[in-house]
Amino acid sequence: MSAPRAFRLLSHPLRSSRRLYTTSTTPLRFASVDEKLSPTVAKVAATVAARGGLSPAAVHAEGPLRNNWLREEIQGIYDSPLMDLLYFGAKVHRANFNPLEVQQCTLLSIKTGGCSEDCKYCPQSSHHKTAVKAQKMLDSGEVMEAARRAKEAGSTRCVLGEGDANCGGRGCLSCFTVLAIVLINYRRRFCMGAAWRDLAGRKSNFNKILGYVTEIRGMGMEVCCTLGMLNEEQAKQLKTAGLTAYNHNLDTSREFYPKVITTRSYDERLETISHAQHAGISVCSGGIIGLGEKDEDRVGLLHTLSTLSVHPESVPVNALLAVDGTPLEKQEPVSIFEMVRMIATARIVMPRSMVRLSAGRVRFLQSEQAMCFLAGANSIFTGDRLLTTPNNEIDDDRKMFEVLGLIPKPPNFEQGSDNPRQAEYVAAANVKTDGELAHA
Numbered sequence: 001m002s003a004p005r006a007f008r009l010l011s012h013p014l015r016s017s018r019r020l021y022t023t024s025t026t027p028l029r030f031a032s033v034d035e036k037l038s039p040t041v042a043k044v045a046a047t048v049a050a051r052g053g054l055s056p057a058a059v060h061a062e063g064p065l066r067n068n069w070l071r072e073e074i075q076g077i078y079d080s081p082l083m084d085l086l087y088f089g090a091k092v093h094r095a096n097f098n099p100l101e102v103q104q105c106t107l108l109s110i111k112t113g114g115c116s117e118d119c120k121y122c123p124q125s126s127h128h129k130t131a132v133k134a135q136k137m138l139d140s141g142e143v144m145e146a147a148r149r150a151k152e153a154g155s156t157r158c159v160l161g162e163g164d165a166n167c168g169g170r171g172c173l174s175c176f177t178v179l180a181i182v183l184i185n186y187r188r189r190f191c192m193g194a195a196w197r198d199l200a201g202r203k204s205n206f207n208k209i210l211g212y213v214t215e216i217r218g219m220g221m222e223v224c225c226t227l228g229m230l231n232e233e234q235a236k237q238l239k240t241a242g243l244t245a246y247n248h249n250l251d252t253s254r255e256f257y258p259k260v261i262t263t264r265s266y267d268e269r270l271e272t273i274s275h276a277q278h279a280g281i282s283v284c285s286g287g288i289i290g291l292g293e294k295d296e297d298r299v300g301l302l303h304t305l306s307t308l309s310v311h312p313e314s315v316p317v318n319a320l321l322a323v324d325g326t327p328l329e330k331q332e333p334v335s336i337f338e339m340v341r342m343i344a345t346a347r348i349v350m351p352r353s354m355v356r357l358s359a360g361r362v363r364f365l366q367s368e369q370a371m372c373f374l375a376g377a378n379s380i381f382t383g384d385r386l387l388t389t390p391n392n393e394i395d396d397d398r399k400m401f402e403v404l405g406l407i408p409k410p411p412n413f414e415q416g417s418d419n420p421r422q423a424e425y426v427a428a429a430n431v432k433t434d435g436e437l438a439h440a
């Protein structure tokens with residue numbers, strides 16, 4: 001049994017309390033736990049001993065920014081003792097960010113449902129029979145009114161995108177791809193999403209979106225889009241219009257991906273990410289845990305993201321919210337410890353990326369979310385709904401920020417240019433940088 005799985009069996013609140021209170025004697029209870037944990041304890045102990053007492057999380061937390069990670073290295077970090085992951089994730093976080101600042105994002109669907117893609121977790125897919133019905137796209141008045149409200153509420157970045165709430169912050173947890181336009185109002189960033197597979201045959205809608213991007217950027221907010229697959233030219237047009245970031249999630253590992261989506265390939269997703277990066281646009285890309293994948297698949301996802309030429313500016317970590325009518329409706333929810341493990345590993349291997357505690361946060365107590373922030377998460381979605389799925393109440397989030405001493409992260413028009421390679425891309429694409437656009 002892998003380390004996280006064993007840890008989960010021990011630490012999941014419901015399961016562990018069941019184990020604590022239904023066994024007849026204490027010795028029997030510990031015998032049972034020890035039996036389940038023994039292979040893990042042996043594996044972790046061997047790994048730690050082989051490194052002179054240091055876990056892989058400890059070893060790699062001290063390293064430089066890298067995009068040449070080996071999958072085994074990331075697996076080692078992921079399998080480190082959880083308390084080491086938490087500690088070293090926090091250490092890396094503090095070395096790269098103000099740990100009290102958390103980016104706040106809000107998601108508004110401006111076109112919901114009826115997506116032609118077959119993502120198994122997504123209630124917006126027309127392949128599944130769910131309660132979500134296809135709706136028409138909001139008109140420009142509605143979009144700009146939402147942007148104005150976002151601005152008044154303090155937003156500084158706007159995102160236009162594709163997907164559903166499992167889209168990684170866009171709409172479904174995994175993408176706002178085909179049929180919807182979504183407005184994401186990060187209190188410091190405004191995000192719009194359109195659930196389209198791609199922009200083919202949508203010239204007039206794309207032109208409208210370019211106009212929204214320019215107008216909202218002119219209001220002084222960062223703008224982000226999620227519009228499905230992009231070609232090179234479309235990415236350049238979005239950058240020229242003033243786009244700050246583009247969301248396109250990989251969802252899971254290359255190996256597990258075909259078990260989740262068959263209507264578009266992993267390589268097509270990577271191509272879109274590449275087009276956005278080469279246009280000088282910051283990329284937001286992450287995935288979903290709880291789809292039925294193995295720990296190795298979670299590591300595979302992080303390996304792909306952390307070996308991109310430029311790390312994504314933002315990495316959403318979503319916990320599946322199983323929705324009735326989708327093929328994954330009976331999927332068991334992930335535990336907070338799985339989220340912490342994923343977040344801390346992402347923080348260590350992509351130290352300068354924003355790590356976003358995304359869909360599924362509604363299931364976690366404030367004390368559990370605090371662990372995620374400690375492990376390295378520094379962005380959340382705010383608002384009562386993430387497109388079609390519930391999210392934490394705004395008042396609850398406000399109280400949580402007060403209790404934990406967190407503050408909203410201010411806008412950063414230079415995001416995405418932290419990595420030296422980004423400057424090369426921008427120069428090659430002959431487009432303005434975020435900073436130039438911000439100060440234009």
Ligand code: SF4
Pocket residue numbers: 115116117118119122123124125126162163164167171172173174175176177178179195196
């Ligand atoms: S996740 Fe995005 S692309 Fe997939 S079905 Fe949902 S809306 Fe469509």
